[in-house]
Amino acid sequence: MAALPPYATTGERVWWYSFRVICGLIFFFLIAPIMVIIPLSFNASDFFTFTPEMLAFDAEGYSLKHYEDFFTDDDWQAALWNSVTIAPMATLISVSLGTLAAIGLSQSHIPFRGAIMAILISPMIVPLILTATAMYFFYSRPFGFSDLSIQGTYWSVVLAHAALGVPFVIITVTATLVGFDRSLTRAAASMGADPVTTFFRVQMPLIVPGVISGGLFAFITSFDEVVVVLFMGSAEQRTLPWQMFTGLREQISPTILAVATILVAISIALLTTVELLRRRSERLRGMSPG
Amino acid sequence: MSPTDATAEGIALPTREQQAAQADNVDSRGRLLAADGTPLKASLKRALRREKMRAFMLVVPLLAFIMITFIAPIGQMLTRSVENEIVPTTIPATIAALADYDASTGEAPDDPVFEALFFEMFLAAELKEHTKLGTRLNYETQGMSSLFRGAGREMDDFGEPYQEFLEDEISDDWDTAAYWTTLMTTKEGGTPATALTDAVRARIEAMTEDSLVAEMPIEVRREMADLLPRTAIAYTEFLLATVNVEEDDPLEEEPWEAVHAALAVDLADPAIRAEAQTYSGAGAELLNRAAGRADEMPPLDFKAKFLDDDEDWVDPEIWGTLQQYSGMQTAGYYLAAVDRAYSPTGDIVDADVPIYLTLFWRTLLLSVTITGTCLLLGYPIAWLLSNLPTRTSNLLLILVLLPFWTSLLVRTSAWIVLLQQQGVINDILVWIGLVGDDNRLAMMFNETGTVVAMTHILLPFMILPLYSVMKTIPPSYLRAAKSLGATNSTAFWRVYFPQTVPGIGAGAILVFILAIGYYITPELVGGTSGIFISNRIAYHISTSLNWGLAAALGSLLLVAVLVLYWLYDKIVGIDNVKLG
Numbered sequence: 078m079a080a081l082p083p084y085a086t087t088g089e090r091v092w093w094y095s096f097r098v099i100c101g102l103i104f105f106f107l108i109a110p111i112m113v114i115i116p117l118s119f120n121a122s123d124f125f126t127f128t129p130e131m132l133a134f135d136a137e138g139y140s141l142k143h144y145e146d147f148f149t150d151d152d153w154q155a156a157l158w159n160s161v162t163i164a165p166m167a168t169l170i171s172v173s174l175g176t177l178a179a180i181g182l183s184q185s186h187i188p189f190r191g192a193i194m195a196i197l198i199s200p201m202i203v204p205l206i207l208t209a210t211a212m213y214f215f216y217s218r219p220f221g222f223s224d225l226s227i228q229g230t231y232w233s234v235v236l237a238h239a240a241l242g243v244p245f246v247i248i249t250v251t252a253t254l255v256g257f258d259r260s261l262t263r264a265a266a267s268m269g270a271d272p273v274t275t276f277f278r279v280q281m282p283l284i285v286p287g288v289i290s291g292g293l294f295a296f297i298t299s300f301d302e303v304v305v306v307l308f309m310g311s312a313e314q315r316t317l318p319w320q321m322f323t324g325l326r327e328q329i330s331p332t333i334l335a336v337a338t339i340l341v342a343i344s345i346a347l348l349t350t351v352e353l354l355r356r357r358s359e360r361l362r363g364m365s366p367g
Numbered sequence: 368m369s370p371t372d373a374t375a376e377g378i379a380l381p382t383r384e385q386q387a388a389q390a391d392n393v394d395s396r397g398r399l400l401a402a403d404g405t406p407l408k409a410s411l412k413r414a415l416r417r418e419k420m421r422a423f424m425l426v427v428p429l430l431a432f433i434m435i436t437f438i439a440p441i442g443q444m445l446t447r448s449v450e451n452e453i454v455p456t457t458i459p460a461t462i463a464a465l466a467d468y469d470a471s472t473g474e475a476p477d478d479p480v481f482e483a484l485f486f487e488m489f490l491a492a493e494l495k496e497h498t499k500l501g502t503r504l505n506y507e508t509q510g511m512s513s514l515f516r517g518a519g520r521e522m523d524d525f526g527e528p529y530q531e532f533l534e535d536e537i538s539d540d541w542d543t544a545a546y547w548t549t550l551m552t553t554k555e556g557g558t559p560a561t562a563l564t565d566a567v568r569a570r571i572e573a574m575t576e577d578s579l580v581a582e583m584p585i586e587v588r589r590e591m592a593d594l595l596p597r598t599a600i601a602y603t604e605f606l607l608a609t610v611n612v613e614e615d616d617p618l619e620e621e622p623w624e625a626v627h628a629a630l631a632v633d634l635a636d637p638a639i640r641a642e643a644q645t646y647s648g649a650g651a652e653l654l655n656r657a658a659g660r661a662d663e664m665p666p667l668d669f670k671a672k673f674l675d676d677d678e679d680w681v682d683p684e685i686w687g688t689l690q691q692y693s694g695m696q697t698a699g700y701y702l703a704a705v706d707r708a709y710s711p712t713g714d715i716v717d718a719d720v721p722i723y724l725t726l727f728w729r730t731l732l733l734s735v736t737i738t739g740t741c742l743l744l745g746y747p748i749a750w751l752l753s754n755l756p757t758r759t760s761n762l763l764l765i766l767v768l769l770p771f772w773t774s775l776l777v778r779t780s781a782w783i784v785l786l787q788q789q790g791v792i793n794d795i796l797v798w799i800g801l802v803g804d805d806n807r808l809a810m811m812f813n814e815t816g817t818v819v820a821m822t823h824i825l826l827p828f829m830i831l832p833l834y835s836v837m838k839t840i841p842p843s844y845l846r847a848a849k850s851l852g853a854t855n856s857t858a859f860w861r862v863y864f865p866q867t868v869p870g871i872g873a874g875a876i877l878v879f880i881l882a883i884g885y886y887i888t889p890e891l892v893g894g895t896s897g898i899f900i901s902n903r904i905a906y907h908i909s910t911s912l913n914w915g916l917a918a919a920l921g922s923l924l925l926v927a928v929l930v931l932y933w934l935y936d937k938i939v940g941i942d943n944v945k946l947g
Contacts, residue, residue, distance in 0.1 A: 100751045103744050104766050110781035111773055113791060125784050126791055174429040181425025186418050193426055194941050200437050202932045204884020206901040207921045210908050215440030240437045301774045304886055321776040325891050337777040344772040
């Protein structure tokens with residue numbers, strides 16, 4: 078599809094252009110909904126749609142008041158604080174355990190590899206509503222002992238989110254390890270490095286892009302997760318998505334759009350980081366020219 | 368003489384044993400040895416095993432973590448779908464008495480059933496467990512919740528006539544903690560009825576799902592457990608509940624009315640009455656007198672008392688339901704999940720209002736629709752991306768990845784902004800003049816909203832696997848097909864399309880798996896006609912509190928997802944899941 082050859086017939090030309098228009102429309106479908114909330118978040122009135130002033134590009138129609146609302150409202154600030162304290166801890170757990178496991182899984186001698194992979198990936202596959210309710214019941218009475226209940230605490234949400242982030246870490250890190258040259262660790266070992274030194278000085282620096290992108294996936298999974306928080310979290314553990322969800326269901330306020338815009342900005346930053354890391358890793362392994 | 372023979376006899380080749388003797392790295396049986404003297408084969412095997420072990424040890428922490436925080440909860444929840452312990456633990460004797468009852472006769476059961484129910488309901492009401500039982504049974508037969516709750520309030524009144532008789536006609540002491548403890552317990556010495564206490568303790572623990580730990584200051588005497596069996600049970604229940612649950616001093620609390628009623632039941636038995644009249648232990652005098660006048664006791668007509676309270680107790684449906692749900696496990700929730708139910712006589716009948724099969728069917732239909740639209744929109748995009756120069760395609764790929772990375776709630780709120788009646792799309796349509804201001808399109812709170820928003824949310828999951836498959840198909844194949852005379856469409860359908868089938872499979876199954884269990888988006892934009900089975904599960908978890916039914920619906924959904932997961936593993940391989 079590189080370019081239209083000079084000998085193309087009229088029909089082919091029509092098809093070529095209409096195909097591009099169709100693709101353009103699909104891209105529009107993908108991106109427009111996300112873009113449309115950005116200008117709306119600067120709406121000066123409390124509507125969820127464009128006001129005549131906004132369409133006339135009148136400065137009166139725009140304001141930062143919804144952002145101000147977000148940064149001054151106690152509920153939103155508490156939610157923001159919960160989100161930024163829960164996600165990093167969940168990420169830390171899933172990345173540290175996940176990276177170790179991915180290294181183990183990438184070795185050729187590991188027994189029951191298929192079954193283990195299936196179990197470790199399952200948190201991504203099982204419908205979230207089942208995960209959420211199962212964890213709610215379990216953390217209220219772990220193994221049937223209500224004395225051990227951690228239901229509604231910070232740690233219950235962290236553990237749940239860590240489990241949900243694990244599949245992403247496993248997938249990205251094993252993918253990075255596919256291109257890892259095992260003779261490097263053997264070389265390190267033959268020169269007297271113990272396994273721990275080999276891991277931190279030789280293997281880790283090479284797989285670090287995969288680990289970071291896995292970590293970012295785990296982070297965004299936790300940061301964006303709402304179903305588990307909805308069912309498990311108590312009033313103290315409400316996160317940004319929780320606040321948005323209840324906001325959308327009960328009292329729709331354009332503050333949600335301001336929050337959404339901030340979240341889009343965060344996603345763009347994360348996406349850029351992951352893309353740069355992926356390209357760097359592929360360049361290091363000589364797998365891609367770009 | 369053949370050359371072979373010459374070799375064999377003339378020049379003797381060294382045998383394996385001789386070889387072994389010459390080289391020190393071979394043992395007497397000719398096996399190669401490692402440097403430490405063990406056979407090489409075993410040594411290699413051990414090294415391999417050690418390596419396996421080491422690889423496995425790296426996986427163990429995460430595996431244990433997932434097992435405990437994820438697999439165990441799911442397993443525990445699934446057991447709820449068959450769990451029915453509340454009925455047999457709360458009213459075991461009633462169920463035992465009901466064993467021979469036949470609901471199809473249309474009659475209520477006989478007095479022994481009501482007598483057992485009275486004592487068990489009394490204890491349950493004191494422990495505040497009777498409403499839970501009523502709620503549980505209400506899922507099966509409407510009205511049982513209020514029936515049990517109402518009866519719970521009446522239990523004291525049912526036992527009161529016996530207490531009043533003992534108090535008014537025999538002695539005021541029958542209403543004091545002091546006399547009862549003297550008569551029944553080890554307060555003034557005697558052997559405790561340990562077996563009885565343990566049995567009652569186990570029953571209360573099962574009912575309250577809690578362990579009774581408080582130290583018992585007094586226990587029922589074995590002598591009394593033998594003489595007045597029913598009274599001893601009721602009094603032990605009173606003791607344990609008072610000390611452990613109500614945390615009062617049994618030496619100060621006057622016993623429940625149920626204990627007086629139990630004494631009346633015991634004394635109605637001529638054999639017990641005769642023994643009680645000649646009893647000579649602690650507190651003998653009052654018991655002898657009560658036994659002597661047992662004929663004058665108020666009648667033991669528990670059935671009449673229950674019917675007097677609420678005539679619904681005569682309804683055989685109530686008793687049939689109790690009989691059907693008397694086991695520790697039940698298939699009832701699964702029947703309810705497929706719109707069936709047990710009739711009071713134990714047959715499986717259709718539910719009055721079919722809900723769940725329709726909902727499963729709709730979930731399936733909407734998921735297929737969403738998968739279809741994703742494929743329809745994703746295929747051209749993936750094709751375009753894989754046929755453009757790398758630099759351009761990487762740039763366009765960002766347009767696919769940005770929605771993928773954007774918060775689910777951001778995307779859902781964006782669709783609410785776009786689709787609602789006063790939303791952007793309707794505004795534009797009105798502005799163009801396609802629709803009138805007074806008949807704006809209803810694109811939200813119905814199937815349309817769910818399908819459009821979820822297609823947008825899941826589209827990247829279709830494009831990415833398709834793209835990674837299409838990238839590996841050399842464009843020369845299409846050119847070759849055309850140069851051999853194929854038309855555009857033949858070349859596409861016969862040469863290109865078959866090679867993209869693995870990508871279609873991967874994308875379609877992934878999108879379908881994710882769609883079938885979706886909760887958030889249908890909840891926010893689906894209204895009533897665009898919701899999925901997940902939303903119904905959530906409703907039963909947080910609103911109707913019918914957790915058993917939620918677990919049954921959930922396990923059916925889980926089975927569907929696991930089958931698809933298995934299929935995905937067979938077709939694509941879990942290792943080949945790609946994220947961006």
